[in-house]
Amino acid sequence: MYAPRSPGTARPRGPASAIGLALVLLAVLFVPAGASAVPAPRPEAQTQLTTPWTHEVSPANALPDYPRPQLTRSRWQNLNGSWQFAEASPGDAPPAGRDLADRILVPYPVESALSGIQRHVDHMWYRRTFTVPRSWHGDRLLLHFQAVDYQSAVYVNGVRVATHTGGYDSFTADVTGALKGAGPQEVIVGVDDTTDIDGQPVGKQRQAGDGIFYTPSSGIWQTVWMEPVAAAHIDRLDTTPDLAGGALKLTVRASGVTSQTVEATAYAGYRKVGQVRGRAGASLMLPVPHPHLWSPDDPYLYTLKVRILDGHRSVDAAGSYFGMRSIGLGKGPDGKVRTLLNGRFVMQVGTLDQGFWPDGIYTAPTDAALRFDLEAHKRLGFNMVRKHVKVEPDRWYYWADRLGLLVWQDMPSTFASHAPAASVKEPFEAQLHALVDQHRSHPSIITWVPFNEGWGEYEPGRIVSEIKAWDPSRLVNADSGVNCCDSLPDNGEGDIYDNHTYVGPGAPGQQGARAAVDGEYGGLGLRVDGHMFDPENGFAYEMEPDAATLTRRYTELQGQLLQVEKRCGVSASVYTQITDVEDELNGMYTYDRRVLKPGADQVRAANLALIKASGSVGEGGGTTYPPGTPGLDGVAFYPLDEGSGTVAGDGAGRHDATLVNGPVWTDGHSGSALRFNGSDQYADTGAAILDTTGNYSVSAWVKLERLGSFATAVSQDGDTNSAFYLQYSGADDRFAFSFAGVRALAPTAPQTGQWYHLVGVRDAASGTLTLYVNGQRAGSAPACLGDASTGHTVIGRGRFGGNPVDYWPGAIDQVHVYDRALSADEAGRLYQSGK
Incomplete structure (x- = not known):
């Protein structure tokens, strides 16, 4: 998601309403073994909004569900x-045997209202005691942390x-x-989290x-739990469906295994x-004949039971599940490369x-909320669903598996430079690898997304x-939103070309061996009184006056996407977004999940129409376009040689241009020109x-007096955005021929005070934008559909x-407008004729 052109400035956040005395009192009254009395709750432990599940949370009922x-x-x-809980300083020794001043409700982040702390802390200590059940004696005891942000050190009875x-x-x-006898055992967790420092x-x-x-969100934010296991025990199950082989590829990751069999x-x-x-750690083929396939329409899951056998004796056993499905690329019904689920294109x-x-x-406050x-x-x-630059608890993916939702999983972004130090790259890649390993067996996950809009790319x-x-076994979307923002040049990496366009939708044409997707679009907003996080600063990419609008x-938008799907070969669409988030008011639901903003039936019908169309893409043949007006004069030509007056004559058509707000005549590349x-x-x-x-095509000789801001030489107004720029x-810092969110860019930066000849070519048949600079092809970008425009062509x-923007600072000369796509040879000849 890219920011609005004029984002708000950072500001402190103040609480607005109490979360509820019941929660605070429970946090005060519940004291773990060995703890001292708890100080009174601070008045800042409040939140602006509650969800339908907020008041179900208590210290005795904090995410009690099995976490794995x-x-x-x-x-x-x-x-x-x-x-x-206590705030710490770097280098502090763990507070073994000492009561800490505060109480925190684990596993809610320190900054959250549910934690009872509700402030950011860079360095912190957690402490509690636990007792090992008598029936577990003789087993190994594993202590599990599902997620702690960011650097953690764990001590049990003073032992790290x-x-x-x-x-x-x-x-x-x-x-x-580290255990001592049969009584209470002390666990201390030290956490350092500076959030957005150090990459x-x-x-x-x-x-x-x-x-x-x-x-x-700092500190412990997912479940902490423990379990007893045998010396030889299963650590992880890696499963990959093999539909062609009628089997499940299975690797049992285990510890303490010597001669035992799995x-x-x-x-x-x-x-x-x-x-x-077979052997632990080996790749095994588990037969699944005539597999019942997993899909969003039929999310069928098999049960899996795994044991470690010492002879005929079972020394460890674990349960699991899996789904049989395939994901890949291939030709859709229209011959374009599409994403294929179980061998067929499903939008x-x-x-x-x-x-x-x-x-x-x-x-999430509860599992039901999750x-x-x-x-x-x-x-x-x-x-x-695209899980955006965040990783969820394992139960979220379990529900996606059970309910039947395809998941794109983003890696949380750093915001380091495009050439980061090893101290940034090494932990990023280690954590990316851990993300893949931990979630590799979920059938719902079909795509990994390592980068978003170039952030830390x-x-x-x-x-x-x-x-x-x-x-x-899965697709990789190298950079979601590679067409925008801080993205590195797209050199064809990965399986997917991903376009972000707001409000959009974008229309990236499928090209080459990759599938094309609309990885972000939409952002339609609606204000709902009483359900906004920060009413004064809420925004959307396009704010609507009411639910009907x-x-x-x-x-x-979904109707436009239907055309994009059919004509452009787009395989997926990601609408922004399912709920409001803090200042963003562009959710289907309000941030508190209490109000669905648009009409459910209409949204469902529009979405299902896109999915249903998967089987009919390519029907009826391709679109043909008229040849257009021949010659290099075009349908409009503004030589701008008048040298005076308030009108620039059209030398090829009947659309003289009126000068607005006093651009002045100046020396041109040839004759006179206009200076803006x-x-x-x-x-x-x-x-x-x-x-x-x-x-169509447009061309102009241009000279810039300053750089740094967007500047448009020729465009045609649409309802919201120009149809082209x-x-x-x-x-x-490049010349470009663009749609909103899509740019065909020149390879090098221009210089001020120098004339350049620009030609922008829109080829609707191939779905491309092409830019020529001084007669040479400079850049190209896929853009399948052009926006209909009834506004004026302007210079x-x-x-x-919805607003006039990007005024040109400098001179423009010899503007041509064509109702056809110029060839490379014609772009070169047009440059030579002006030269």
Whole structure:
């Protein structure tokens, strides 16, 4: 998601209303063994919004659900609840045997209202005691942390048992050797989290959150728990469906195994369908004949039971599940490369899901809340969700598996440079690898996304190769939004070309061996009184006046996407977004999940129409376009040789241009030209000269007096944005021929005070924009559909977000407008004729 052109400035956040005395009192009254009395709660422990589940949370009921659904055992103990807490300083010794002053409700982040702390802390201590059940004596004791942000050190009875770096993956400590007798055992966790300092992966976390960035989440934010295991025990199950082989590829990762055998059995309900035995760590083929395929329409899951056998004796056993499905690339019904699910094209229709909560920030208040967002997707007709620069608890992916949602999983972004130091790259890649390993067996996950809009992007080709080596069974979207923002040049990395266009939708034409997707679009907003995080600063990419207008605009966007899907070969769409998040008011639901803004039936119908169209793409043949007017004069030509007056004559047509706000005549590249001040001056032809749904070209000689800001030489107004821009892109310091969100860029920066000849060519048949500079092809970009435009063709400015923008600071001469796509030879001849 890219920021609005004028994002708000950072500001402190103040509380607005109490979260509820019941929660605070429970936090006060619940004291773990060995703890002292708790001080009175601070008045700042409040939140602006509550969700329907906020008041279900208590120290006795803090996320009690089994946290690891893909590797289950019957014996376990949850350690969520009230812990002692204190702020720390770097280098402090662990506070062994000492009570800490505060109480925190684990596993809610320190900054959240549900934690009871609700402030950011860079360095912190957690402390509590636990007792090992008598029936576990003789077993190894594993202490599990599902996620702690960011650097952790764990001590049991004063012995350091684990250190970990990374805020999004789980880690485990075998604490058996640190236990003392049968009484209470002390656990202390030290955490350092500076959030967005030093290039750590943070995703959307910021201090202070603002605009498209949000309140950070530090410390323990997922379940802490323990379980007893045998000396030889299963650590992880890696599963990959093999539809062609009628089998499940299975690797049992285990510890303490010597000569023992692993045995895996697959069940369809209560019916055994296959069994395999072999060595731990080996790749086993578990037969699954005539597999029942997993899909969003039929999310069928098999049961998996795995044992470690010492002879005939079972020394460890664990339960799991798996789904049989394939994901890949191939030709769709129209011959374009598409994403294929189980061998056929299914349009992926999803939302951007950022996973933030007003009460728990990164942590959903309850498992029902965690499930709610996914169930909402299904109710509204979506079949996909993009988990945006955040990683969820394992139970979120379990529900995606169960409910039937395709998942794109982003890696949380750093915001380092494009050439980061090894101190940034090494932990980023280690944590990316951990993300893949921990979640590789979920059938719902079909795509890994290492970078978003170039945030912290580096060496994308190598990163894609690494991910493919770790997991060759899934697609890799190298950089979602590679067309915009801080992205490195697109050199064809990965399996997907991903376009971000707001409000959009974008229309990237499928080209080459990659699938094309609309990875972000939309952002339609609606204010709902009483359900906004920060009413004074709420924004959207397009704010609507009421629910009816929001519903209509959403169905219009999905209708446009239907054409993009059919004509451009687009395989997926990601609408921004499923819920409001803090200042962003562009959700289907309000941030508190209490109000669905658009009409559910209309949203569902529009989404299902996109999915249904998967089977009919390519029917009826391709679109043909008229040849256009021959010759190099074009349908309009402004030589700008008048030298005086308020009108620039059209030498090829009948659309003389009126000078607006006083551009002045100056020496041109040939004869005279117009000089614009870059603030409010332009020339208006008084007509929509071009049919921008078809082929066209525009050209001009241009000279810039300053660089840095966007500047448009020729454009044609649309309802919201210009249909096209022949421009200087300030974001790239390059000349460009552009649609909103898509730019064909020149390879080098221009110089001020120098004349350049620009030609922008729109070829609707091939779905491309091409820019020529001084007669040479300079850049190209896929853009399948052009926006219909009934506004005027103008010289010297553009239109964006409904407003005139990007005024030209300098001179423009010899403007041509063509109702056809010029060839490379014609672009060269046009430059030579002017030269």
